Amino acid sequence: MSQSLDNTIAPSLSGGTIIVRRRLSKKKLRRFKPYLYLLPAVALLSIWMYRPLLYTFYLAFQKWSMVPGTSPVFVGFDNFEHLFHNKSFIDSIGNTIFYTVGLLPFSILIPMILAVVTDRMESKSKNFYRAMFFIPMILAPVSVSAIWRWLFHPSNGLVNYLLVKLHLIKEPIAYFSDPGFAKWIILLITGWKMIGFSTIMFSAALTSINREYYEAASQDGAGSFRQFVHITIPLLSPMIIFMLTMSILFSSQWTFAYIDMLTTGGPYGSSTNIYYEMYRFAFSSLNAGLSSAAALLFFVVFGLIALGLNMVSRKFAFYDN
Amino acid sequence: MFHRSPIQSFARHGMLVLLCVLAVFPLYWMLNSSLKNESEIFTSSIFPHKPVFSNYTYAFTQMPIVRMAFNSFAVSIMMTMLQLATSLLAAYALVRWRFRGKGVIFAILSLTWLIPFQSIMIPNYVLVNDLGLNDTLLGIVLPFSVSTFAILSLYQSFQSFPGVLIEAAQIDGMSDWSILTRLIIPNTRSTIASLGILQFINAWNEYLWPMLIAKSMNHAPLQIGLRLFVNSDTNMWGSLMAATTVSCVPILLIYLILRRQIVDSFVRFGIK
Known part of the structure; x- marks a missing residue:
């Protein structure tokens, strides 16, 4: 475009060529402008996200201890083979599914009920409740873990004290060193932290529902439960699918800090998840290859899941236009 | 939908208050424990009988x-x-x-x-x-x-x-x-x-x-x-x-x- 302009105008205006050229260079600059504005973000993303991601994919086929002065050695698919013979890794997949499914009531079911229950209250009490539910969300995982560790302390914790007092248990339980309890406690704490956030998200989605639907439904004699099933749930479906996607993609990251703080994955790997295993492969066993192989594998797995959920959302989410 | 019996409304608020307590009680327990002295910390008293700040001074020195x-x-x-x-x-x-x-x-x-x-x-x-x-x-x-x-x-x-x-x-x-x-x-x-x-x-x-x-x-x-x-x-x-x-x-x-x-x-x- 600019090239042809140059040819047609420049010869006829002998004195004006400089102006035209300057204008053209300005025009060229204009074309670069968007890239200039994007440069800092894209450069930093390349350095801190995409370069490391590609490097991790490369490391998946190498053996390396990360010790300075040593370099990675190509080992083909060995790391993947080791991965599938690694018992703690296989166990961690089961736990990851446990956490992901276990978090759904906390990120969808309970918050949806809470949002509906508080929706029609006067705004003062509504805001009070929601603000209270939200407090756990803003607290740091380390602080939260320290507090719960104290509450669940085997000999002096309040939870054991109360349960013994109420004759629900005979002996105090060592929650974090009992394979049957450890992952349930971690699930509970992660869920406790999530409820407030999801409640607020569902509340926001609810306020956009047109009240007339409910008036029409109650004139037709539908009770509040039927209104919930036939009006609220379908109209909340985009939010439900959004929270479902978030839960599936991120639950392993949400539980990470609590696993590290409370059980370090134990006892006997009963509370670990895939991301925690990746961390341990890398920074306890100093096996960068194994960690990277797991990273590559789950990048593909979660990518496929996200793609699937995206398709589900397009097909089933009901939008009120 | 907008006319509820007082009992229903009472039950509803009761449930919500209970959940609020669950949400913030751990924070309260943290504060409560931080103010108890060495002999009281292992008891389940809801208020510290004699609030002390020694825990804070110890934490700040450590x-x-x-x-x-x-x-x-x-x-x-x-x-x-x-x-x-x-x-x-x-x-x-x-x-x-x-x-x-x-x-x-x-x-x-x-x-x-x-x-x-x-x-x-x-x-x-x-x-x-x-x-x-x-x-x-x-x-x-x-x-x-x-x-x-x-x-x-x-x-x-x-x-x-x-x-x-x-x-x-x-x-x-x-x-x-x-x-x-x-x-x-x-x-x-x-x-x-x-x-x-x-x-x-x-x-x-x-x-x-x-x-x-x-x-x-x-x-x-x-x-x-x-x-x-x-x-x-x-x-x-x-x-x-x-x-x-x-x-x-x-x-x-x-x-x-x-x-x-x-x-x-x-x-x-x-x-x-």
Whole structure:
């Protein structure tokens, strides 16, 4: 475009060529402008996200201890083979599914009920409740873990004290060193932290529902439960699918800090998840290859899941236009 | 639907109050334990009979808490500022112009949702180490200097900015740079502030990366210092709860003052 302009105008205006050229260079600059504005973000993303991601994919086929002065050695698919013979890794997949499914009531079911229950209250009490539910969300995982560790302390914790007092248990339980309890406690704490956030998200989605639907439904004699099933749930479906996607993609990251703080994955790997295993492969066993192989594998797995959920959302989410 | 019996309403509020207690009781127990003396800490009294501050003084002698709080603020503010700066520029470019490769840029941005930090931690760790930034605050900040979440959030808010205003400013001869700094930013202040608060809280609560980089308490944010303390001293529950209380206070204060805005910003932008 600019090239042809140059040819047609420049010869006829002998004195004006400089102006035209300057204008053209300005025009060229204009074309670069968007890239200039994007440069800092894209450069930093390349350095801190995409370069490391590609490097991790490369490391998946190498053996390396990360010790300075040593370099990675190509080992083909060995790391993947080791991965599938690694018992703690296989166990961690089961736990990851446990956490992901276990978090759904906390990120969808309970918050949806809470949002509906508080929706029609006067705004003062509504805001009070929601603000209270939200407090756990803003607290740091380390602080939260320290507090719960104290509450669940085997000999002096309040939870054991109360349960013994109420004759629900005979002996105090060592929650974090009992394979049957450890992952349930971690699930509970992660869920406790999530409820407030999801409640607020569902509340926001609810306020956009047109009240007339409910008036029409109650004139037709539908009770509040039927209104919930036939009006609220379908109209909340985009939010439900959004929270479902978030839960599936991120639950392993949400539980990470609590696993590290409370059980370090134990006892006997009963509370670990895939991301925690990746961390341990890398920074306890100093096996960068194994960690990277797991990273590559789950990048593909979660990518496929996200793609699937995206398709589900397009097909089933009901939008009120 | 709008006429409920008092009993129903009572039951409803009762249930909600119970849930509120569940949500905040752990915090109360933390405060309560932090004020109990050595003989009382292992009892289940709901109030400390004789509140003492010895736990706090002990915690302050064991950890450089003031230094760590400063580190936390420094790291969180640097992360927030860098993220806001990079995302303001990027979001502006995406809203303002049509250009070749825009689709690729969006793909690059959206795909980062699928990259958990655990899958990029090794190369980043190696790089920070090579740069000599291990155990420094800058080393903690750098990988978080850009946030695609912030870019896409701002992009969405900028999109609703009236295009007529931009055109008018252009006709008045405003440069592209001043359209961003003198027109768009002043008029979307509250959105940017909400996003900033959200990014600040996220930065404050960041876990895995600061844990890998911070080796000594003097270079650790509060959270990581607290983690070192928790893992070293297992029976000083009073002072541990005192230190935890201190670590929660700044965020709780911010929440108390900006509650509305914080809740709104989470609703508006979600989480990452």
